[in-house]
Amino acid sequence: MSRFRSLLQASVNATKKALTWNVEEWVPPAERHIFKFHSKEDLKKWHLYSDSEYGGLSSASLEIPDKGDGSDCTG
Incomplete structure (x- = not known):
């Protein structure tokens, strides 16, 4: 009976x-x-690759503008 009760609940x-x-x-x-x-310079410790190197189909990218003013860049 407990199985039926738990199923009903x-x-x-x-x-x-x-x-x-x-929603x-x-x-x-x-x-x-x-x-x-x-x-x-912050990127030098990271190995950046595209998953297409391993057969993936991602179109993601990383862009860093070469301003040299120290502005924040995100990835």
């Missing part, structure tokens, strides 16, 4: 969640910058 909980879902739960989070680079 799980079904009720899933139904409640489905009926009261929030924000289905929207992916906003893009965030994971690393901050202040210059090209």
Whole structure:
């Protein structure tokens, strides 16, 4: 009987969640910058590669303007 009760409770909980879902739960989070680079010198300790080197199809890129004024760059 306890299996039936737990199955019924799980079904009720899933139904409640489905009926009261929030749109924000289905929207992916906003893009965030994971690393901050202040210059090209900061990148020397990292090995930057494209996943296409390993057969991937990503089109992501990292661009650092060569201003030399110490402005923040993100990647």
